[in-house]
Amino acid sequence: MSTNARPTGGPGSVFLIDGNNFIFRAFHAMPSLSAPGGVPINAVHGFVRMIQAMRKEFQPEVFIAVFDHSEETFRNKLYPAYKAHRPPMPEDLVPQIPLVRAATAALGLPVIEVPGVEADDIIACYALAAQKAGRSVYILSTDKDLMQLIDAGGPDRKPILMWDSMKSKLIGPPEVVEKWGVPPTKLVDLLALTGDSSDNVPGVPGIGPKTAAQLLEEFGDLEGLLSGAAGIKQVKRREALQEHAANARLSRQLVELRCDIPLPRPLEELVDNGSDQATMEAFFAPLGFKSLLGLRGKVVDTKPPEGPLELRPGAPLTLDKSRYTALTGEAELTAYVDAVLAKGDRLALQIVVDVADSMRAALVGVALAPGGESAPAPAYVPVAHEGDALLVKPVPKDIIAAQLRRLTGGALPLVAQGSKFQAIVLRRHGVELGPLTMDPKLASYTLDPARSSHNLAELAKDLFAYTAGVQEDVLGKGKKAVTFARAAVDRTTLYACERAELALKTGQHLRPQLDESTALRALFDELEMPLARVLQRIEETGVRVDAAVLARQGEVMGAEIAGLRAHIAEHAGYDLNPDSPNQLQKLLFEDLGLEASRKTKTGFSTDATVLEELAAYHPVVGLILEYRGLTKLKGTYLDTLPNEINPTTGRLHTNFRQAVAQTGRLSSKDPNLQNIPIRSEVGRQIREAFVAGPGKLLVTLDYSQIELRILAHLSGDKNLVSSFRDGVDVHRRTAAEVFGVPEQDVTAEQRRVAKAVNFGVIYGQSAFGLARQLGIPRGKAGSYIKVYFEKIPGVTRYMEELIDTASARGYAETIFGRRRRIPELARKGAQRSYGERIARNTPIQGSAADIMKRAMIAVDAALADRPWAQMLLTVHDELIFECEAGRAEELIALARPLMEGAAGDKLQVPLQVEAGKGPSWAACKG
DNA sequence: CTAGAGTCGTAC
DNA sequence: GACGTACGACTCTAGG
Incomplete structure (x- = not known):
């Protein structure tokens, strides 16, 4: 019984509430609370809430509450002192006992009690009878006396388990053994x-x-x-x-417990039919239970997830580091490789490098941790440690590379944490890796993208209570820190072998957890792992950037910036740094007396929306805006991109990060090539520097409206689906619906509003947000949204369902079954609202990411025997290629159908891909 | 001098 | 408090 297990509800399940146990727990868990007349009702409230929540999540077939009946029981006859010294019930609880029974009945739950019989015995009778009838039984209680009924079940019978709903803990035989021995x-x-x-x-x-x-x-x-x-x-x-x-x-x-009493009502009579709204209102309204009334009876798909929602920990791990050796001689190395090839069934790698950039790093060494019963112990192969005493006669690098090729070229399945990075470095050193079957970082990300870290050390700590060695201990810290190239071989051996062995163990531990879910297993084996190899090729290829173009633009812009800065200083009457929000605040809101509109944590906001409002009141504001725009472009792109150009390849090699974005998207780092400007004309010019090589062209292919199409598919909204099926302009069609005009009469303004609402829906935007976005009064924005949801009813229904299911399950999922936990949904207020927005957005953004990843794998495969074209970049809904100039159309004809078909038969709307080509990224327009 | 928080702005 | 997902530049401040 894992810590995450939850009851399996639905048909065939019988849930038995131990009424008194429940009342006590509700009483102590809930803050004091009184009904309008002053009667305490906190226990009633807690009790009802728990029942509602469980009904919603588990949808039991039979759901009953059993109470003690205050008469003498057989136990008193047997032993008059039985329960004689019970402390009196808390004063505030006494009047709530009858109320709870009445409330239970008002909820539509059968209230079972038998004179002279304790609730425990009745529960025992029902539990055993239900099990005999082939049902699974969940007893909602924490009473130790009831634990004697627990039964794990077996091939011939369903289980009887207890469920502690407040701790969300399932109690089965292992938990009983743990508690009682x-x-x-x-x-x-x-x-x-x-x-x-x-x-x-x-x-x-x-x-x-x-x-x-x-x-x-x-x-x-x-x-x-x-x-x-x-x-x-x-x-x-x-x-x-x-x-x-x-x-x-x-x-x-x-x-x-005695189970010899006849059941007061047979099981068949007790099938749960939910609650009747009128009965509920009649009972609860006078008690002031407003919030509970709204919670009633929605049917939520609560199919339990396959596999764990969080990484399941394993037994504590100890590693015998004394087994680790450094292979410093050629004979040793060869013998070791022979032994691994003979005895190993897989091989974990951990390279050691001098710098963290895969396209520049020099290979310093490689740790190897083979798996298999009689495989050799982990070992470290030093490659380039400077001046270490152990390496008076280093093994020639080409010999090491040859041995590594023998070992990693496909003879054994490979395991590596951060495999893409390692594969790139190794390839640059003449070692092309064979099939990689496990990257624990990606396994962790696939299983639980919402976890705080997928680093090996963190995984080892959380999964195996194992504290891994840290780099600092090998390299030192602060000014005295060295790179691995200057680190001692013995310490490096310990560090790297440990990491390789941890990767092996972590992979072996996570693999079965992936296999528990068909969807997650497929995402890992067929999407994330293959994608890592695709991304490897993309990063190795890099993109050509014309530094001269950037330099020229930078010079022009630098002059403009200097001029603007001087002008701003003139207006101010003193020299100031317009980059400083601090100084800007002083100028605008103190010296010039302009009206501050929004506050930040530290002062008044000076962001673009505020400045745009103020622009009409003082000419300096416009100058600041212009200054901001230009310095941003120059500082972030023009000045920094040239520094990122790899001196060896002459190209820019970004790092696509595959285990960062919680939705399943990729991100890009060092440099980030996913936020190169396009929306403003000045910004767009930066794309002129992204160019194709001589005799080549760039080709862009981007999904048109992919997120809205996914919304159409997921919501099944008639209007939205038909817009895409008919191939019409979806924002125009939306505007026509919302404003009630024929499509041809939709004005540009109406279309703009419709487009904003369409996007707002995807992000879970409120009326307030939409109003701000569109610069219109909040009331007007509210009415747009209202009409939108009336005219596009499928979307409303879908969004509500999304939140309900995500709340019940604790996670959101994509079309391909990628899951994201949303713990915020269990909280309140702003946190809960945030959780709801995530629940709305993740299925859409995440499904789009899944589709793009599938497309990338398909296109990459198609390009394997077409060396005239390379994939260069992905920007969420866009792929960028470089190809021989004469074959751009051929590439488009090849890739477009692969992209449009990347969702398989999963979508009820078509996907559409638009293509562009040109000598530069800027030139790639339709 | 460095590390981190805060603010702002770019992309989809 | 109010729009989801990223990355990163710049300023400012706390701490060594």
Whole structure:
């Protein structure tokens, strides 16, 4: 029973509420709360909320609440002192008991009670009867007496489990053993020995749970123990058992649940039909339960996820680092490679480099951790450690490369953390890797993109409670830090071998978790892992950037910036740095007395929207805006891009990061080539510097409206779907619907509004946000949104469903089953709202990302035997290629259908791809 | 001097 | 508080 397991509800499930247990827990969990008349109702409120939530999530076939009936039970007859010394019920709880029963009934849940029989016994009867009838049973309680019923189930029967709804913990046999030291079947015997002071069950004095478990282990059961007690060595214990044997037997009778009463109502009668709104309102409205009324009866798909939602930890790990060796001689290396090839079944790699840039790094060494029963221990192959005593006679690099090729060229499946980086570096050193089957970073990302880190050290800590060595310990820190090229071989060996071995272990640990979900397994094996190789080729190719173009633009812009800065200073009357929001605030809102509109954490906002409003009031504001625009372009692009050009290749090699964006998108870093300007004319000119090589052309292919198409597909909205099927302008069609005019009469302004609303929907924008975006009054924006949702009803319904399902499941998912946990949905206020926006956006943005990734793999495969074209970049919905000038159309004809077909048959709307070509990125227009 | 927070702005 | 996903430049401040 893993910590994440939850009940499987739906048909065939029987949920039995231990009413009294539940009331007490609700009472203590909820803050005090009173109904309008002053009656305390916090327990009622908590109780009802829990029932609502469970009904929504689990949709039990049978859902009943069982209560004690306050009469003498057989236990009192047996033992008058039974439950005699119970502390009195809290004063505030007393009046709530009858209310809870009534509330339960008002919710439409059968209230079961039998005079003279405790709730526990009734629950036992129902649980066993339901199991006999082939149902799975969940008892909603934390009462230890009920744990004796727990049964993991088997081939011939369904399980009986307990569910602690407040801790979200499923209690099965392993949890019972963990808590009590004995399985559920022996729990009665154990409790008979230990007794129970709260129920006044006597037990045997001096015997607590630990001793009882140990004795039962030794003697089998209570009777065996009592009859064999004479043989116990410890005097006190032996005498206690002999003296109190009768008490123990009596206790056993008190503790053991009886299931010999007839069921007051047969199971078939108790099928849950949900609640009746009128009944609920009649009952709850007078109690002031407004929020609960809205929560009623929506049917939410709560199919439990396949596989874990978070990485499931494993047993603590210890690694024997004394086995690690450095292979410093050629003979040693060869022998090691032979042994791995003979005995290993897979091989984990960890390269060591001097700098963190895969296209510049020099290979310093490689650690190898083979998997397999009799495989050799991990070892480190030093390649380029400067001046280490261990390496007086280093093995020639070409010999190392040859041995590595033998080892990693395809003879064994490979494992590597951050495999793309390693593959690029190794390839640059003459070692082309064979098939990679596991990259733990990508496995972690696929399983749980929302986790805080996919770093190997973090994974080792979280999964195996293992603390990995840190780079700092090898390289030193601060000014004295060295690169690995200057690090000692022995320390590097420990560090790198540990990482290789951790990659191996982590991969082996995560693999079965991926396999638990068909969707996640496919995403990993067929999407993320192959994509890493595609991205490897893209990064290795790089893109040509004409530094001279950037330099020329930079000079022009620099002069303009200097002029603007002087003008701004003139207006101000003093020299200031317009880059500083601080100084800008002083100028605008103090010296010039302009009106500050928005506040930031540290002062008044001076962002573009604020400045645009102020532009009419003072000429300096326009200058600042212009200055801002130009310095941004110059500082971020013109000045920095040339520095990123690789001196060896003469091209720009970005790093596509595959395990960062929580939606499944890629990101681009060092430099970021996914935010090169295009929207403004000045900005767009930067794209003139991205050029094709001589005799070549750039080709761009971009998905038209892919996110809106996915929204159309997911929501199934009639209007949206038909817009795309008919191939019309979707914003125009939306405008026509929303403004109630024929399509040909839609004005540019109307289309702009419709477009903004369409995008706002994808991002979960509010009326406030839309108003700000469009610069219109909030009321007007609200009415646009209102009409939009009326005219596009499928979208409304879909968005509500998305939030409900995501809230019930705790995650959002894409068309291809990529999941993203959204813990924010369990919180309140702003956090919850944020969670709702994520829930709306992730399926759309993530599905688009999945489709693009599929397209990239397909196109890459098609280009494998077409060396006249290379993929250069991806910008979320766009692919950029470089190809021989005469073959641009051929490339477009090849790639376009692959991109348009990348969703397979998953979409009910077509995908459309637009193409452009030209000598530069800027020239790639339609 | 460095690291991190804050603000702003670019892309899709 | 109010629009989702990224990356990064620049300023300013806290800390060594």
